[in-house]
Amino acid sequence: MFRHFNPVELYFGSGTLEKAGGLAARYGSRALVVTGRSSMKKIGALDRLLEVLEEAGVAAEVFGQVEPNPSFATVDRGAQRARDGACDLVIGLGGGSPMDAAKAIAMCAATGRPVADFFAGGEPEDALPVLEIASTSGTGSEADRYLVLTNQETREKQGWGHRLTYPRASMVDVDLMRAMPPRLTAATGLDVFFHGLEAYVSTAATPLTELYAVEAMRLVVENLEAAYEDGENMEARTGMAWASTLAGMAIDGGRTTLLHGLEHPVSGHLDVPHGEGLAALSLAYLEFILPACPEKCARIAWLLGEEQAAENSIEGLRRLLQSVDMDGGLAELGVTEEMVDRLARDAGEARRLLETNPRPASLEDIRRLYRQSLEGG
């Protein structure tokens, strides 16, 4: 028996940002626009969003302070802004960080509670409606209920999701993705691949999430290198964007696993891009799970262009990482041998990501995976 539920109304393609006015007017009259510090302004997306909101009669206030790996403190400040401004709607604009922050702000603004309450086990009674406008193809946050935040005091980075944190509607606008520089394209693109891979091998996988996951991986293999080599290749950009959204749908039901569990402490403590952390950990991770799900690994090998045998998945993944110059290790990201114990302790606490892993992992396994990943593959 399995369950499937995903109520997000999704608009995908070139120019979907233009839908924001009509959709916003359906859900509110005063929007808090949540975005990062500069890139959406620089490419004109923020200004265009404000225009279409105004044309639709929706008043807007901009909260443009979301950092990469957003913190509890940022979310609480954003929620206060929404309450002060009597906003009845939250719009996330950008990559995973502003989109995740928007979901959390909507919940905190409606309940008046600090976000730490929910990460400590509290249940939200309500949330403002959220629209998301995706400008990177990585997170898939536009298509799922999850948000990942960092506790700025402990540096713990953690995922969270609830029936109330689904966006009401999302716009995946591939035109906005043209602006991603190559390194960001590679890191976010690998995040997509690992969303697909983890949802596929997850113990929470269903026939539907597997379908999404396999197609997402296939599309990454087909398009990532081309999008990395030439950011103006809109066919490749579109393929990657669709892969990202599909992978978001895959993890919404199938969840992520230990690989995300291993990465979160890395970007939580070091503020490195999430996708780069995943890449550095991925070969050791794949080798670790291989004996537990050989048939699925064989399929992954085949998707990666290798002969369909489980052990070939490693070589296939190595080639994918190399194709976008992401085959470095954790040491290059600043992780040292001395940090391994602390990282492993944090990773061991992400029980939900351990539960879904196809192979149980002890604290010793986790430490070994970090050590093995210090040097690149």
Place this chain on the structure above:
Amino acid sequence: MFRHFNPVELYFGSGTLEKAGGLAARYGSRALVVTGRSSMKKIGALDRLLEVLEEAGVAAEVFGQVEPNPSFATVDRGAQRARDGACDLVIGLGGGSPMDAAKAIAMCAATGRPVADFFAGGEPEDALPVLEIASTSGTGSEADRYLVLTNQETREKQGWGHRLTYPRASMVDVDLMRAMPPRLTAATGLDVFFHGLEAYVSTAATPLTELYAVEAMRLVVENLEAAYEDGENMEARTGMAWASTLAGMAIDGGRTTLLHGLEHPVSGHLDVPHGEGLAALSLAYLEFILPACPEKCARIAWLLGEEQAAENSIEGLRRLLQSVDMDGGLAELGVTEEMVDRLARDAGEARRLLETNPRPASLEDIRRLYRQSLEGG
């Protein structure tokens, strides 16, 4: 640019009927249970549903009068029963007929309007929440917003759908499907295949509906004959049930096309099973669209186990029909040469199904497709 939206909460697998109590209690306290005249009673499903509703504290009233190809009059009677009983929830139990009737009853009960109003272009302002429990694998109605009804006076059979006619939640309980006799298994299973095929070739197809459609066709080819030969083969039954739900998701976005448009007048006038009508028309239909979408037909050929070339799709489909003894023509279902003009006139009025067809069809084309389908393939 494309849009995707499907808010149905879906429970799939053995024993999902047991979820009905908790789900019903979430949406109401007094349910109208809409079902057919006997089969759900005979296999004990109706009694079990009433038990789980009672355990959950939900009062229930049974409207057990839904005929195959349900009429406007039946829906209006059901809506009256819901209003008389002050029901705040409608539960469809059975195949496509009761599930479709439940959606329509929910809308008519909430608005107080006869269903003919909506088929004449009226917009519903409201609808009672609907739960669906699927006992056949054919219609996919549990996973989409569509309902098909017959005007008992004109014998016109027509599809209809709206944002308000999505089920809130659906249970696809494969245990209930054990009871389907072979001929029904074949007819409903081919309906699934054609939902997949039509959604795939439809001009409304999206990358997501194509993904669902291809997987649905693949599963039918893999499982239909086995489920037909041995109704107790639960692996095959489960494969067919999942194919049916996926195909419902495919047509929710991708819609059906002229093949459904051709069939509706047949079962509307003659009360034959919908899947048998589709089967009789399908070879002529596939031959007709082949020049308009050769690449997709080549993929269909491949899914049917033939070499990947467009013209092989015909032979592949013929083998599928023969494998479940459904290769007869329209004449066997009671259609005569004299009826062709009338059928064609009705089919020509289903503009929405003509719009989605990959090849435009004139009234003369439509007449020719009926004539060509009189004798089996």
